[in-house]
Amino acid sequence: MSLLVVGSIALDSVRTPFGQTADALGGSAVFFSVAGAVLHRVQVVGVIGSDYPKAELERLAKMGCGIDLAGVSQVAGESFRWKGKYSYDLQNRETLDTRLGVFADFHPKIPDAFRAARYVFLGNIDPELQLGVLDQVRAPKLVACDTMNYWIHSKRDVLLELLRHIDILMVNDAEARELSGDWNIYRAARWVLAHGPKKVVIKQGEHGALLAENASVFKVPGYPLEEVFDPTGAGDAFAGGFLAHLARTDDVSEANLRRAMVYGAVMGSFAVEAFGVQRFERVTVQDVEGRARAFHALVWFDLTTAAP
């Protein structure tokens, strides 16, 4: 089934204790699609400036199941640039510079060929633009959506309107807390479920992620990694794995959503093992399935013979 992502396409300059990158390919739509494309073809809508290394993007687009760049428009001006620095333990990051460039005037126009998309991910952009995307897609089976603290504060009403039109809100724990005004993550999840989405996914960094529905909670842990190089994009890679698995199976049952959480966590764990999108240049479907099985071994237990 067709899978569409709308989000940022950026040039990231990232410094961690283990090295740095300058103007490396990044942005929510890029991390989503390089991770997702390992499992399923991804259609991308975004904007790049005249200075963007388009050949590099086109090279990435040929990997795995492929990325369809027909919705990426190149316009005159500078590309979106983000510059950030992580603390020694990678637990905190500081934004050193954000230059919106052509992203400031981004108005997603969904190509005709993409309007039939059945699975849609709205990356973290202005919620007005996210709503605008929903007006252009015909009959999506499932829409998931990310946001960030900036929109939670500056466009709260629009964001609340958006929540009434999506199936899954997919945010990190800090965003869930800010949106709901509740520091307890399970109450925050319940708050989200009371505002529209039937499901909410809350990403918790190295501690994994949770999927909450009214009747149940599912948790996938973080993968045990002794070396983490760059957390940038892990959340979008998670979203890419999650939605690509749903799109490739076209099954939104609870059992399959749980599997999608695992594939999301698998992609998030690959994302942090190298700078930017580099790790995905050598991830195969076999690698993904192997790590998914490792996740199973990581949490597996059997209570049936537990009684004394």
Added chain:
Amino acid sequence: MSLLVVGSIALDSVRTPFGQTADALGGSAVFFSVAGAVLHRVQVVGVIGSDYPKAELERLAKMGCGIDLAGVSQVAGESFRWKGKYSYDLQNRETLDTRLGVFADFHPKIPDAFRAARYVFLGNIDPELQLGVLDQVRAPKLVACDTMNYWIHSKRDVLLELLRHIDILMVNDAEARELSGDWNIYRAARWVLAHGPKKVVIKQGEHGALLAENASVFKVPGYPLEEVFDPTGAGDAFAGGFLAHLARTDDVSEANLRRAMVYGAVMGSFAVEAFGVQRFERVTVQDVEGRARAFHALVWFDLTTAAP
């Protein structure tokens, strides 16, 4: 199989955003044994002052499978008192006052009847005293041990000696990091495994706990609780559930250690639902088994039908 705990017996005064207690029963040996006794009888060695509400302790000792207080000596002087305050989100705590009292001269003397203990938990006390306990027990099948930052810094050499004589180190993430000097929790676990213990359990508060052996890692998540009242003693309650399950089954296979982790997490989740040890006054074996099954439902997934 017999289960012995040696640790502190304290009077805690705790303030959280939801209320406070004054001189409530606490300490590592108390939290361990009230949690453990739900599943298996616990033998306790500790010291209390002349001001300790011993009748209250004796009342708790009658619950569940029972707590054998034959190793608790009452001596002239003040009982160990700890006073602390938690932040609004319960993520941080500040020690307001610590008065060792009779605990300052505590030299654990294991009663003859307890020296045959097969499962032993050395609660967080001076590592010299923990080593002294090991000299007194005859042939334990499994010894687990806790410690804290204070001993890691002030008695590092003794602690390293102790590590060579125990089976499982059971600490929280901050302690594992301080002990190993490594902020990556999996490298910290590997450091511990290279210093004696065959297994290490690292407790991660609301994010659950992990069990690491040379060949594998197991993770149990934190239980989704919308209301948490008092985190005090959760780690010791975890240890109580973990060791009581091992003692009641007398099985140290990897599959059963994983079950023990779940029973530990179950007890930790009960501990935080009320102040001090209060929650355990109304926890039944059925409650414990029900929550263990809820943990299974929380992490269960099946990859077998995942391929498209």
